[in-house]
Amino acid sequence: MIEHYTEALVLGRRPQAEFDELVTLFTKDLGKVEAFVKSSRRPLSKLSPHLLPGNLVRARLVEKNRLQLADVLGERPKNKSADFLRFLDFLNQVTPWAEPDYPLWQLVKEAAHQGELDEGTYEKTLTVLGFYSDESLCVNCGSGQIVYFITPDVIFLCESCYARLAGSLGKENAVFRFKKK
Numbered sequence: 003m004i005e006h007y008t009e010a011l012v013l014g015r016r017p018q019a020e021f022d023e024l025v026t027l028f029t030k031d032l033g034k035v036e037a038f039v040k041s042s043r044r045p046l047s048k049l050s051p052h053l054l055p056g057n058l059v060r061a062r063l064v065e066k067n068r069l070q071l072a073d074v075l076g077e078r079p080k081n082k083s084a085d086f087l088r089f090l091d092f093l094n095q096v097t098p099w100a101e102p103d104y105p106l107w108q109l110v111k112e113a114a115h116q117g118e119l120d121e122g123t124y125e126k127t128l129t130v131l132g133f134y135s136d137e138s139l140c141v142n143c144g145s146g147q148i149v150y151f152i153t154p155d156v157i158f159l160c161e162s163c164y165a166r167l168a169g170s171l172g173k174e175n176a177v178f179r180f181k182k183k
């Protein structure tokens with residue numbers, strides 16, 4: 003049995019069986035992980051209030067045959083803006099499993115502290131992850147004036163190509179405006 007103590011940002015949670023959950027955490031020391039949480043959906047669970055998406059927490063994770071969240075302490079739950087919750091979804095989509103990324107952790111922690119986003123948060127995230135650089139171009143026309151990032155394909159589009167192709171891109175939740183005009 004291995005124990006990890008790490009800071010983490012709660013990215014999401016989903017129910018398991020009657021009273022349990024799986025929680026997705028972006029952690030400082032382990033990168034993005036999914037952990038089982040026993041009984042957190044029981045009415046008086048002490049863990050549950052800390053597991054709201056967007057919360058910064060200190061997690062004790064126990065590794066046996068799977069990763070389990072044994073204990074968690076965190077900031078008081080506070081409302082996060084809709085923009086920030088969408089950013090969590092973005093982060094969940096672009097980060098690999100189990101790869102610690104300290105620069106990304108610093109960036110994300112800063113954003114979570116504020117509870118909202120700076121203008122450059124998306125761009126910085128894509129830069130740190132190595133998806134974006136000054137040389138990134140619109141996949142359709144080759145323009146450098148890109149404003150949209152499409153997560154499953156890891157491609158960029160400029161404003162006018164996006165307007166033209168929007169209908170054929172499919173899922174709206176995979177398209178992120180990462181730059182202001």
Ligand SMILES: [Zn+2]
Pocket residue numbers: 140141142143144145159160161162163164
């Ligand atoms: Zn274009």
